[in-house]
Amino acid sequence: MSRHFLFPSLVLAVCIAACLAVPISAADIVVDPKAPAASDANPGSADKPLKTIGKALDIARPGDTILLAAADYPSVVISRTYEKPLTIRAAKDARPVMVGGVAIRQASGVRLSGLTFTWRPGTRPVGKPMTPFIEIASCTDVEISDCEIYDDPSLTTWLGWACSMGDSDGVTICDTKAHHFYFGFSAYRSKNVVFRNLDIQMWSYEDGIRVTECEGPILIEKCHITNSGIAGAKGGHVDGIQSVYWSRNVTIRNCWIHGLGQGIGAFGDGQTNRRANWRVEGCLIYDTYAPHACSIYGCDGVVLVNNTFPQNRPFTPGSTGVVIKNNIIGLPMTAQEDAIIDYNLMLSGSKVGEHDIVGDPKFVNAPLSVLRNDASKIAQTTRSKFFISGASGRLAVGDIVEIYNTDGSARDATPRKVTAVGSDWIEVDPPIPNEVDPVFKTIFIYKWPADARTLVPDYHLKADSPAVDSADGSVRRGRDMDGREPTDIATVANRGAGEVNYLDRGAFEYVPAGQGGRP
DSSP: OHHHHHHHHHHHHHHHHHHHHSOOOOOEEEEOTTSTTOOTTSOOOSSSOBSOHHHHHHHOOTTOEEEEOSSEEOOEEEOOEEEEEEEEEEOTTOOOEESSOEEEESOEEEEEESOEEOOOTTTOOTTOTTOEEEEEESOEEEEEESOEEEOOTTOSSOOOEEEEEESOEEEEEEEEEEEEESEEEEEESOEEEEEEEEEEEEESEEEEEEEEEEOSOEEEESOEEEOOSOOOSOEEEEEEEEEEEEEEEEEEESOEEEEESEEEEEOSOOSSSOEEEEEEESOEEEEESSSOSEEEOSEEEEEEESOEETTOOEEOTTOEEEEEESOEESSOOOOOTTEEEESOEESSSOOSSTTOEESOOOEEEOOSEEEEOOGGGGGGOOSSEEEOTTGGGTOOTTOEEEEEETTTOOOOOOOEEEEEEOSSEEEEESOOSOSSOOOSSOEEEEEEOTTOSOOSOEEEEOTTOTTOOOOOGGGOOOOOTTSOOOOOOTTSOOSSSSSOSOSSSSSSOOOOTTOOOOO
């Protein structure tokens, strides 16, 4: 008799065990505060959405996705570990706005996607400009993608730290736009960090991207960084990418940096906690107020290859194991101890390495020369009169120039004619459009060819450029800033055999006519 009772019991036990062994599938949890049916008592389905993101976080399991409908959302703190990543993203065709920021602290496995970060009058941190839009502290496995970060563009004093990251491992921030903010993206004592495809424009203080005391690896790639425009109040060195104190194992590649104080800067005496293993590849950097387009001090192991510095030159004081090859360099360089400098194209000066070339790189469209207003005479500078050392020997009446007033104006590509020239000054017409005379000491004066069809620079190479060399697949240069793989050019021979010494110099491969690309 007992056998008849044991059999159903055994079947029931097996069924329960089997059910427990089946993993619970990931769920979509819908949050829609504006929906008439929204309630935190709901299950979070499309027809019965939750009202708050806080409730969604309470019920979310590893692997779930929280879908946010269009609405303003208050500040959020995430402090859990998810074995399978938890994703918080915009619902289809929605624009959820985080008006109090998101803090991810002591968490793991978090994804944010498609969110907008800004302030409202009631959440704007007046008097606290370094309040983060996004905070990542003591975390692992975090990704931020397809987001937008900004303060009110109509103001001239902006608030907010785009992203503060500290003591974290495995963080990727990508495909995100940040503009009109106070301070940019930073990584402090972190490793395995990626900043990819960021569009960073218009901020008030210090750096677009900063790395501090990071062991790395740190990868910064395909980023556009500029402060050229109505910049409002500025403070400190408004720089593109900066390393404060030391960071190691840093790669910066295929970035477009222009219109700011410094391009890439890694400064310090380098006596203790030296930097190590820095590589800058395929970057285009121009229109920097300071002489530092790319300066890496006190670093053991620096490689600068395939960059375009059309107005400047790289600096590597106090560094060892330096390799500077395949670049287009605007200002003269000299030989350096413990540095290999060769196969570069210099716009001026003389060769440093045996295989360097000095001459015109023949860009698709670029100014003939770049001059600066005499900073000591800024008080005498007006909207139409500018002071340039040796002006009478460098410009003539009738020349076409472009004026870039860096105190808060965008480079506007407007041609202006030189109407008068003195020993150390010029006058132009029309005047620059600012309402008052310039007050910021750095003003660029670009002399353009008389037949230039546009004053928008394009630093791709013409077919007859001496910087064009035929590619060789064994070199493995990788893609350029436009995403183009190096390819052989039938009419140009490799200047080496097998492992050739260089490809096209500078940030770009040669682009056949009509295929275009970024400036």
